[in-house]
Amino acid sequence: MNAVLASEAPLSIEFAPAFVPVAEPWPRVSVLLLCFRDADYIRAAIESAFAQTVPCEIIVSNDCSDDGTFDIAEEMVAAYCGPHRVSVRCTERNLGVSAHFNEAMALAHGEIIVMMAGDDIAYPERVDTIVRAFDDTPGAMVLGSDFDGIDSNGGPIKVSFRKRPERYELDYYVRIGRLIGLLGATMAFRRCVFDRFGPLIGPIEDNALSLRGALLGQSLCLRQSLIRYRRHPGSVSGTVFARDEPPEVATRRRYERTVQFYRGTADDLEYCMRQMPELSPRKRRMAEHVLAMYRIEADAREAFIAQPRWRWLGPVVRGLTQRGLRRKSAERALKLLMPRSWFGLR
Incomplete structure (x- = not known):
């Protein structure tokens, strides 16, 4: 509120209106x-x-x-x-x-x-x-x-x-x-x-x-x-999963790329879990299960394409004891008895 002192004559002051542009709000x-x-x-x-x-x-x-x-x-x-x-x-x-x-x-x-x-x-x-x-x-x-x-x-x-x-x-x-x-x-x-x-x-x-x-x-x-x-051909999903590549290289490249993909996703999840001390015990347990699934699957696929058969045993055993991976790991255990060529690998 403006106040005018009784002993003073009121002043007549003109103010030029100031133009202040109003920023248009960003869409939601x-x-x-x-x-x-x-x-x-x-x-x-x-x-x-x-x-x-x-x-x-x-x-x-x-x-x-x-x-x-x-x-x-x-x-x-x-x-x-x-x-x-x-x-x-x-x-x-x-x-x-x-x-x-x-x-x-x-x-x-x-x-x-x-x-x-x-x-x-x-x-x-x-x-x-x-x-x-x-x-x-x-x-x-x-x-x-x-x-x-x-x-x-x-x-x-x-x-x-x-x-x-x-x-x-x-x-x-x-x-x-x-x-x-x-x-x-x-x-x-x-x-x-x-x-x-x-x-x-x-x-x-x-x-x-x-x-x-x-x-x-x-x-x-x-x-x-x-x-x-x-x-x-050339889509992101086709590139990542080697859908459009020759059969003789598709399986190996698909495994190599999914190993990288699984490990990166696991790293991101683990990082996010550390930023959430407020997670409930139940939700943290579920997140730990998911994290273990990604880690085990990455190790299993890497062993499958690049390591001797006896090195497959570690990821297979871990998968058999990991909730969420037991069936897939049992299926993978059967591959120990089969030639790599049956899966498109040399």
Whole structure:
């Protein structure tokens, strides 16, 4: 309140109005559209991001590919006029999946992060459906969804992928005895899944984020197809799991890459567990089981491709005593009696 002293004549002062620009608030959702050598598919991917029915921050990030993907993305973003806050960038050098994600994630502002790949196509309602699912389930930290498989030309194909329950927690991984997270192409998460622990450790993002979300709360898998998931030569999943490589090298490379993948995921989980002294005893036990499963499976696969048969015994015995791995380890024990060539190894 302004006061005027009785002994003084009131002053007449004119103030020029000051213009203070008000920063427009960031959208609630950030879409990370990560691409690498996706020149044939990137237009459809970006168009599907632009078609989302709720305003988003859309970050198109290219991992320094040399095929024109970035040029196409840059052109589309420059021409964009619409409700989303859109940007495009390129890494200085090729980083690989996880490091690329870490770098792009540091630029995101949203409280909900939606993942996209440069070769997939999101349905227009995808982001809206994800936001409503998180709002309806406050304890959910990470989610995935069903998807429709397509080939290089966009034609429908069947993609084998084990369905996750609609809602589950960390003990699910131990019950099923499989090292599977949500499909990264369908994944979304609350940003605390990243901020609580910091950059991902390891080469692949989907299992690490799945387990981080399970440490912090519930996981969801929506029974609605929200993307068209493209399977083609050169896709990330094809490269990691050597799906499109010659049979004589595919098995060995698949094992080598999954060893690296499992160890990186285990390192990330172990690091996150150390940051959570508040974990309940039950949840910590489940996390320790999952961690042991990843460690044992990495050792078993490495022994299988690179060591004498007697060295297989250690991981097999550990697996037989490890909850979640007993059946798989029993099956692996039978391989001790069979030639390596039966499994595509020399």
